[in-house]
Amino acid sequence: MSLPSKKPSSLGFGLGLRPPHYPEILGGDPPIDWFEILSENYMVPGGQPMRILDEINEKYPLVMHGVSMSIGSTAPLDMDYLRDLKKLAQRVKPKWISDHICWTGVHGLNMHDLLPLPMTQEALDHLVERIKQVQDFLGQPIALENASTYVTFKDDEMTEWDFINEMAEQADCLLLLDINNIYVSSFNHGFDPHTYVDAINPDRVVQFHLAGHQNNGTHIVDTHDHPVIKDVWDLYGRAIKRFGPVSTMIERDDNIPPLDELLEELEMARKIADQQGVQFPPLEHQGTSHISQKMETPS
Amino acid sequence: MTSLKDLQDSFQKALLEGDPSILTQIPDSQREKKEELLGVYQYAYGARLLEFLQTDYGNLHGYLGDEQFEALCNAYIESHPSHTINARWFGEQFPAFVKETPPFSDMAQLGEIAALEYALNSVFDEVDERVLSMEQLAELPPEKWAGLVLQPVTAIHHLALTTNADEIWQALENENDPPALVQHEETVHILVFRYDSHGYFRPMPYEEAMMWDKMVMGVPFGVLCELITAYGGEEDAAMRAAGYLQGWIASGFIAENFKTGDDKE
Numbered sequence: 001m002s003l004p005s006k007k008p009s010s011l012g013f014g015l016g017l018r019p020p021h022y023p024e025i026l027g028g029d030p031p032i033d034w035f036e037i038l039s040e041n042y043m044v045p046g047g048q049p050m051r052i053l054d055e056i057n058e059k060y061p062l063v064m065h066g067v068s069m070s071i072g073s074t075a076p077l078d079m080d081y082l083r084d085l086k087k088l089a090q091r092v093k094p095k096w097i098s099d100h101i102c103w104t105g106v107h108g109l110n111m112h113d114l115l116p117l118p119m120t121q122e123a124l125d126h127l128v129e130r131i132k133q134v135q136d137f138l139g140q141p142i143a144l145e146n147a148s149t150y151v152t153f154k155d156d157e158m159t160e161w162d163f164i165n166e167m168a169e170q171a172d173c174l175l176l177l178d179i180n181n182i183y184v185s186s187f188n189h190g191f192d193p194h195t196y197v198d199a200i201n202p203d204r205v206v207q208f209h210l211a212g213h214q215n216n217g218t219h220i221v222d223t224h225d226h227p228v229i230k231d232v233w234d235l236y237g238r239a240i241k242r243f244g245p246v247s248t249m250i251e252r253d254d255n256i257p258p259l260d261e262l263l264e265e266l267e268m269a270r271k272i273a274d275q276q277g278v279q280f281p282p283l284e285h286q287g288t289s290h291i292s293q294k295m296e297t298p299s
Numbered sequence: 300m301t302s303l304k305d306l307q308d309s310f311q312k313a314l315l316e317g318d319p320s321i322l323t324q325i326p327d328s329q330r331e332k333k334e335e336l337l338g339v340y341q342y343a344y345g346a347r348l349l350e351f352l353q354t355d356y357g358n359l360h361g362y363l364g365d366e367q368f369e370a371l372c373n374a375y376i377e378s379h380p381s382h383t384i385n386a387r388w389f390g391e392q393f394p395a396f397v398k399e400t401p402p403f404s405d406m407a408q409l410g411e412i413a414a415l416e417y418a419l420n421s422v423f424d425e426v427d428e429r430v431l432s433m434e435q436l437a438e439l440p441p442e443k444w445a446g447l448v449l450q451p452v453t454a455i456h457h458l459a460l461t462t463n464a465d466e467i468w469q470a471l472e473n474e475n476d477p478p479a480l481v482q483h484e485e486t487v488h489i490l491v492f493r494y495d496s497h498g499y500f501r502p503m504p505y506e507e508a509m510m511w512d513k514m515v516m517g518v519p520f521g522v523l524c525e526l527i528t529a530y531g532g533e534e535d536a537a538m539r540a541a542g543y544l545q546g547w548i549a550s551g552f553i554a555e556n557f558k559t560g561d562d563k564e
């Protein structure tokens with residue numbers, strides 16, 4: 001396997017940036033190494049969201065995480081969306097840009113959900129082609145995240161981990177591994193999450209998501225509205241041991257608790273990395289390794 | 300084998316119309332029937348769109364109560380599948396829908412509360428612009444005033460109300476019981492604007508509202524003064540027009556770029 005041409009260095013332990021925490025983040029100096037912003041929240045004309053984004057960007061490294069690229073859709077790429085995304089990236093200069101391995105709609109409609117792809121050669125080829133187009137347009141590699149899924153398809157031809165490895169290799173893209181999503185999908189589809197973690201090519205992985213979910217007994221729904229559960233922490237331990245000091249963050253989207261609660265979860269992640277003997281690079285170095293500065297926009 | 304395109308068409312139909320044909324492509328899991336598993340996506344689709352509307356129209360929700368608000372939202376969701384990549388714009392046509400769709404259209408205050416909430420939300424993250432100052436205008440030679448064409452900032456909306464929707468909204472916002480419905484004999488006007496990052500509104504007297512609308516349409520200041528004269532009488536008409544203008548400028552309602560009649564564009 002070839003190494004991705006530009007794998008950015010580790011940022012440490014971060015959080016998803018959420019508006020209820022703005023005052024604490026801007027007013028204090030919480031022990032958070034970096035933030036992930038939801039790109040769409042800042043794809044607005046102006047006002048308070050953009051002003052606060054600029055302020056936080058001055059204090060912390062940022063990465064951009066989107067939900068609307070619809071990279072796996074058979075509908076044409078939404079060039080208006082990609083233009084807006086690129087414009088935001090030029091303002092933010094994120095360490096990297098991510099979205100999900102999914103599709104969100106066809107025929108000009110948006111289901112506002114991360115819909116599942118069949119694990120087929122056809123879907124793989126389609127994805128690879130589209131990722132290349134997007135990376136060319138943005139002028140930098142993107143990271144793609146494994147989504148939680150609730151169904152599989154009768155036509156599936158390969159495992160999700162083989163599918164993802166192939167995708168990353170062929171498209172020369174990065175991976176954002178959501179440890180909770182691996183757990184959720186393994187429960188829903190009856191595979192061993194360890195097999196998944198052990199199979200993914202470490203050279204591609206730039207970021208981990210950790211989140212909570214809702215277990216309905218026969219299936220788990222990826223709600224992001226609860227604390228991370230023990231099984232997911234255990235899986236994170238296995239992952240960090242295998243993948244090394246990968247930028248790690250807590251992703252809470254609903255039922256958002258006070259910042260302190262998320263900081264405790266982040267402390268837990270630090271402790272687990274420590275227990276696994278994984279050393280993160282000192283943070284001083286990060287300010288000098290802006291990946292976005294190293295990238296050249298193709299002419 | 301189903302093509303990816305057919306699979307996505309059929310999956311989307313399951314979400315939009317409840318069409319079950321995608322189920323032929325999906326196996327049961329070890330623990331659960333495929334209908335239930337597909338149902339997670341079907342439920343999430345409606346729930347997410349409902350949540351967008353609840354977020355944007357919180358006081359209309361409070362006014363109508365859960366059951367009626369959800370009935371209204373479900374009608375909107377069914378007739379307005381999302382064409383936007385951003386949740387922020389999913390509810391853009393909601394005020395018009397409320398105004399036009401029976402039985403909700405029979406209660407004019409509903410559409411007007413929705414329009415007010417939409418305006419307040421939209422000024423929140425509207426574009427940041429440089430605004431005109433009195434000093435800039437003072438530099439304008441007197442002979443240019445008649446041809447002066449002003450432009451409002453983008454983050455501002457004039458709403459014409461036939462009910463006390465504004466008072467109902469304000470009571471709900473303050474978590475008080477809403478006042479009884481009042482149908483105004485004559486339309487009242489309010490201006491929704493942004494101040495210090497947040498949306499506010501204030502009433503606008505009829506004369507001011509008329510001048511505002513004409514100004515927005517690009518009518519030059521000289522003609523605005525004539526309209527004011529025609530409406531409210533000649534005595535102190537120029538003073539009144541200048542007074543309104545001064546108020547707008549002081550409030551940051553006017554964009555920096557203005558034109559005078561002889562500007563070549």
Ligand SMILES: [Fe+2]
Pocket residue numbers: 145178181209251
């Ligand atoms: Fe995630």
